[in-house]
Amino acid sequence: AAGVIQSPRHLIKEKRETATLKCYPIPRHDTVYWYQQGPGQDPQFLISFYEKMQSDKGSIPDRFSAQQFSDYHSELNMSSLELGDSALYFCASSSLAKNIQYFGAGTRLSVL
Amino acid sequence: AQKVTQAQTEISVVEKEDVTLDCVYETRDTTYYLFWYKQPPSGELVFLIRRNSFDEQNEISGRYSWNFQKSTSSFNFTITASQVVDSAVYFCALSERGYSTLTFGKGTMLLVSP
Numbered sequence: 001a002a003g004v005i006q007s008p009r010h011l012i013k014e015k016r017e018t019a020t021l022k023c024y025p026i027p028r029h030d031t032v033y034w035y036q037q038g039p040g041q042d043p044q045f046l047i048s049f050y051e052k053m054q055s056d057k058g059s060i061p062d063r064f065s066a067q068q069f070s071d072y073h074s075e076l077n078m079s080s081l082e083l084g085d086s087a088l089y090f091c092a093s094s095s096l097a098k099n100i101q102y103f104g105a106g107t108r109l110s111v112l
Numbered sequence: 113a114q115k116v117t118q119a120q121t122e123i124s125v126v127e128k129e130d131v132t133l134d135c136v137y138e139t140r141d142t143t144y145y146l147f148w149y150k151q152p153p154s155g156e157l158v159f160l161i162r163r164n165s166f167d168e169q170n171e172i173s174g175r176y177s178w179n180f181q182k183s184t185s186s187f188n189f190t191i192t193a194s195q196v197v198d199s200a201v202y203f204c205a206l207s208e209r210g211y212s213t214l215t216f217g218k219g220t221m222l223l224v225s226p
Binding site: 033035041042043044045048057058088090092099100101102103104105106108 | 145147149155156157158159162203207212213214215216217218219
């Protein structure tokens with residue numbers, strides 16, 4: 001069965017650079033979620049989209065933005081990167097019918 | 113506000129032992145969903161089970177079983193006859209209404225030794 005696809009899997013950036021993370025949800029899933037997991041921490045919700053509209057917002061810094069496109073894939077844009085942004089970023093998708101979030105393998109971002 | 117507490121930070125067992133991971137939750141909603149996810153050393157988050165607040169039936173799936181008790185706000189997870197491949201961080205999570213975000217506990221790291 002198709003799973004959530006995230007790219008890239010690993011990303012290394014310098015401070016103050018920008019990064020774009022991509023997420024391709026499971027086909028026919030209408031909601032996408034982004035989470036940030038720091039080292040040794042639990043995943044923290046950033047933002048979600050339902051049918052291409054922002055549906056909920058968590059502890060997402062103003063330097064970050066996200067959107068969901070017409071083909072339902074989503075992108076998380078991160079600017080003015082800081083050392084503290086180094087983390088594992090997960091995308092998850094779900095359908096209205098089942099309300100189970102399935103996670104991608106994550107993008108490991110390292111800011112040097 | 114919703115909250116999930118996993119009091120056990122780390123558990124070490126020897127293969128074939130049974131182990132129970134505890135999860136206690138807080139919520140003001142009457143409708144909510146509880147989840148368990150597994151995060152192996154490779155880092156991905158793997159969905160294990162979902163339970164809604166109206167279904168207190170315990171569930172067994174192979175070596176895994178879950179005990180949901182609304183009276184004590186607990187949703188515990190037991191692995192029977194543990195195996196080395198069960199070594200992972202296990203997260204309990206809560207969503208307060210259908211279609212909402214997950215609030216995770218801090219996770220329990222399970223180490224199963226041969």
